[in-house]
Amino acid sequence: MxxxxxxxxxxxxxxxxxxxxxxxxxxxxxxxxxxxxxxxxxxxxxxxxxxxxxxxxxxxxxxxxxxxxxxxxxxxxxxxxxxxxxxxxxxxxxxxxxxxxxxxxxxxxxxxxxxxRGAVDAELLARTIVGPMLLFPAADTTWLLYVVNGHVQVKAPAVAAEAGDTLIVTFNDATQPVVLNGAGELVLVRFKPTPPA
Missing domain, CATH: 2.60.120.10 (Jelly Rolls)
Structure with missing residues (x-):
């Protein structure tokens, strides 16, 4: 795993x-x-x-x-x-x-x-977390999570983040999703390489 x-x-x-x-x-x-x-x-x-x-x-x-x-x-x-x-x-x-x-x-x-421009694309999102949230593995993808308020826990590897903290999730060759739990508001950014023209 x-x-x-x-x-x-x-x-x-x-x-x-x-x-x-x-x-x-x-x-x-x-x-x-x-x-x-x-x-x-x-x-x-x-x-x-x-x-x-x-x-x-x-x-x-x-x-x-x-x-x-x-x-x-x-x-x-x-x-x-x-x-x-x-x-x-x-x-x-x-x-x-x-x-x-x-x-x-x-x-x-x-x-x-x-x-x-031409190197990296980003998707900017805001989400409320009130229970489990999953980030699924994707090649060459990095997620940034900023905790606006509340708290977030990552199950594996075990990490706990409070309001004002930032988590950076990199999958590389990971095969398991990242499971988040907590309560509050998050800003998420998904970074991935720009596709070839």
């Missing part, structure tokens, strides 16, 4: 850093490869306290999900404005697009996923 690898990240390991354009502060949960400037993917949480522009990231595909707060309005390039007013609503956009961000009702907290 081959088990998946589960890496447990605590908030103490996260890195707070200035936005690329100097307009704010973000908390980086993890990037892959670790510490690489030209990462394949990166996950962070931004606390937005004022209106302003987003940094430019050429060649990066971005997704943003509202975690807390009164919401934001984004003007992405020449598109019509997009409003994220409800928790866990999300939007995807190219990193090289100019983005203007406007707060709707005070500061917000937002979950950010960035992937190198």
């Amino acid at each position: 081959s088990l998946a690898s589960v890496r447990h990240l605590h908030p103490a390991s996260y890195r707070r850093m200035a936005w690329k354009n100097g307009g704010g502060i973000t908390t980086e949960l993890v990037r892959s490869p670790a510490d690489a400037e030209n990462y394949d993917w990166r996950v962070s949480i931004a606390d937005i306290a004022q209106d302003g522009d987003f940094s430019i990231f050429p060649g990066i595909d971005r997704q943003l999900m509202l975690l807390e707060g009164g919401g934001i309005e984004l003007v992405i390039g020449t598109d019509e404005p997009t409003r994220l007013e409800q928790r866990f609503r999300k939007v995807a956009f190219p990193g090289e697009a100019p983005v203007n961000c406007y707060l709707l009702d005070g500061p917000t907290r937002d979950f950010n996923v960035m992937c190198r």
Whole structure:
């Protein structure tokens, strides 16, 4: 029986850093490869306290999900404005697009996923966990689970995560699903290589 690898990240390991354009502060949960400037993917949480522009990231595909707060309005390039007013609503956009961000009702907290275009695709989800949840083995797939609130336990290998913690599940040649139990809310990201064109 081959088990998946589960890496447990605590908030103490996260890195707070200035936005690329100097307009704010973000908390980086993890990037892959670790510490690489030209990462394949990166996950962070931004606390937005004022209106302003987003940094430019050429060649990066971005997704943003509202975690807390009164919401934001984004003007992405020449598109019509997009409003994220409800928790866990999300939007995807190219990193090289100019983005203007406007707060709707005070500061917000937002979950950010960035992937190198042509290398990695990401699926961003929010789920409530009230009992068992299964992640099934899939080749070349990595799952990231961020515990928004509550708690989560992994059966095998045995891992317990609390609110604010992050789990990274890598299957490699694993044949058994990962069984999660707990109560609360999760943000999940499924990473997999971009299919050949």
